[in-house]
Amino acid sequence: MNSDLGKFASEAADLLGTRGFTCDPELLDPWLTDWRGRYHGKAVGLASPVSTSEVAAIVELCGVHGIPIVPQGGNSGMSGGATPDSSGDALILSLRRMNGVRQLDTSAMQVTCDAGVVLQTLHEAAAKHRLRFPLTLGGKGSATIGGLISTNAGGTQVLRHGTMRAQVLGLEAVMADGSVLDTLTPLKKDNRGFDLKQLLIGSEGTLGIVTAATLRLLPETSDRLVIWAGLPSLQHARRLLLHCDKIAGDALEGFEVMPAHCLTAVLDHLPDARSPLAQQHEWNVLIELVAAGNGEDLQALAENMLTEASEQEFLDDAVISANEAQADTFWLLRDSISAAERAIGPAMQHDISVPVAKMPDFVETSSPQIEKRFPGTQVAAFGHLGDGNVHFHVLAPKGAKRGEWELAEGKDISAFVHDLVTQWGGSISAEHGIGQMKRDELGRLGDPAALAIMRSVKQALDPRGLLNPGKLVPLAKTDVTA
Template identity: 75%
Template sequence: MNTNDAFLEDAATLLGPRGFTRDAELLEPWLTDWRGRFTGKALGLASPSSTDEVAAFVKLCARYAVPIVPQGGNSGMSGGATPDASGEAVLLSLRRMDAVREMDADAMQVTCEAGFILQNLHELAEKHRLRFPLTLGGKGSATIGGLISTNAGGTQVLRHGTMRAQVLGLEAVMADGSVLDTLTPLKKDNRGFDLKQLLIGSEGTLGIVTAATLRLLPEIGGRRVVWAGLPSLQHARKLLLHCETQAGDALEGFEAVPAHSLAAVLDHMPDARAPLDGEHAWHALIELVAATGATDALQELTETLLGEALEADLLEDAVIAANETQSEAFWLLRDSIAPAERAIGPAMQHDISVPVAKMADFVEAISPEVEQQFPGTKAVAFGHLGDGNVHFHVLAPAGATRGEWERSEGKTISAYVHDKVTEWGGSISAEHGIGQIKRDELGRLGDPTSLAVMRAVKQALDPKDLLNPGKLVPLADSHATP
């Protein structure tokens, strides 16, 4: 019996038929990333049902030197949960671990396992008149473990921060199979390094998150959702500053949407309607909220804010959603941009950030540069303007072949965009992680000292490089060129 056969036999014995499979049909959906950019192979699919089973399985993999690729909802944007083509790794799915271990409504905390779905967390919180302050378009499939591993962002970061800010404690299985338990939340704890923060955003390369204690917030008493038409992104930036000054903590979200993106969504969703009449170069989606018992003044605040913005020529037109159905319709337009653009054809998607004050200048300067440098392309930026983070997409010329274009000209375009972002003092990954798609670019552009520290931490915690190999951490000799 060879080593692989022995490992597979032991894995099947350890986890049972529900916990380990080599069935090609069951494996197939999990071998390709959400974007369809990467497809790999795997020895099998492990689906443990408890932290003890995860720990035992990781120890087994360490004994046989089998690499592990952890996976949540497989909705990541950087290929971070997809195995390579060697077929030497095993997929480790946390989807069966979806229990709520403790719900403490009084403390406004919940402890849940890594496979718990974000939408289910929202619904659980609502039952207790609470809310979880992070949401994104893939909330129906994104898991808590995946959100923690990638330090996910979303549309509420402006007020509440990324996933990192929501995690009060976590549990993780380390590369040797030991269990790190920091689930108990403490307001003050000075016993050395904050290890949970080290694991958040590490994309499964340092440890496998199995559970987390998360903060919840009181439910909102009411909200007002506004769709505004603007002449430029510079006006959007000025409108954002106006909203921050006038609304303060009532400002929950501020998203910038160019005319091209709105048109793509309306083409993609025939039943959708544009919120405003007339043509506008840019749009802003704004959400204002108030706590229970403080909603009476919200409508007046919204109307005053918009009235002052109109008088100051910060916007061309605006509409306040009449009810929750219309509010959700406005947000659906924003959340549908990515699939709408995907339907148009190939594109290179860049999840970038620059200093907040420079974002409008960056988009206005770099978009025409990209289109001039790569004839036939279309540069489109949209997203979280208030966070200094936009999704900077470069759409392929008409007739480009999906797959081929991304591997050829698309790769050169991404390097060009990343160079510009670095020149502006920004980051090539604001919220989607590095995964495998940007690992070499991080090695090419990253600060040498930061990269050396990352490699040292990886070597210390995973000396055999068994946890999600080939992701996030650039090789020491990585000097990728476009």
């Protein structure tokens, strides 16, 4: 460590104490690699403040020394947005020790909590008051509120409740100069200029560091049913979605699709798992219905909905969960797809969206194009059909070496997929953020006017470029060639 970095490290340790700052390589190591194992970096140290004032102080100290800051929550992101580069000059700023629920207002159905609160912990805190937070995802046991806000996370309930952006009523954040922006108090109407919290949501720590949030809560559900259905095509799944939305209305909370390949991979990966249906189907759909305590008979609703769907030939077969345990088992199959896929071998993961009505056509048209252009690959598209977002993964040919294939043919595959998505009027990032994985692709395919505005906002709020450098905001062409 050079003398300047050593001086910074010494001052950071004095500021945060031994629990709040470390340079120990063994303690740093787990946080230098992203969840997918694709990005590896180095850092001058790991800061773990316990309060907003400590975050402000360490950010100010970084400004004095010119130290880049990489904010990090649960380190469960999918785009390398929380991993430092290889220079070793950056500080990892972990929010995990800021994990308190500051206030839970049952009458207003709102909760204010620190950025380091884990999503599952928030679910449990709300449940104690017969309330719920309407956003969930497979990584709920590690994903933090700050990370979910910074990436504008989606999940399996977006169909009915929207992304993280829709759940945030107020924010607290430390800006690049160490000042604290406090918009935690939610106001139904507030026309005092820009809505700055919305600017920070989805900014991936490049404009400010989220330290706390006020979030909306909903009444707990009085009943829940999960349906597993088998269908011959994604077109049938789209028709079934429209049918379920018409029949169930607000009771329809989740609608997830997965092809036969994904289910087979999960059954091979989970030793005690079994298929919910006796026969294999080309496509599987997981449907969740909830009741909000208004006396609605979910069982009758589900049976009526499925009977009509069968009569109209939207599906081949279906089963309704008999209890909570079986409902959770159905969801486990869906939530285990990524882990099962990783066990098979390397893959290029694409988190894409196109207009909802076009998604079946996109998958059915693009998949054979990709598999023909890149022999030996296999496309696996699964996820949130109801909001036009699927995880469009391209699995490597058998025998491909993890770490090598992604950097060679994998890059060409991703560029081709992103070209197709753009041609269909879609987005190369639906819910996982841009991070470092898709920054250059955003620069290549993004709208020039939008990119110019992003760069201007970044320059205005972080003129020295110390907040999460190299993430989200593409370099201008003049910067690339300089």
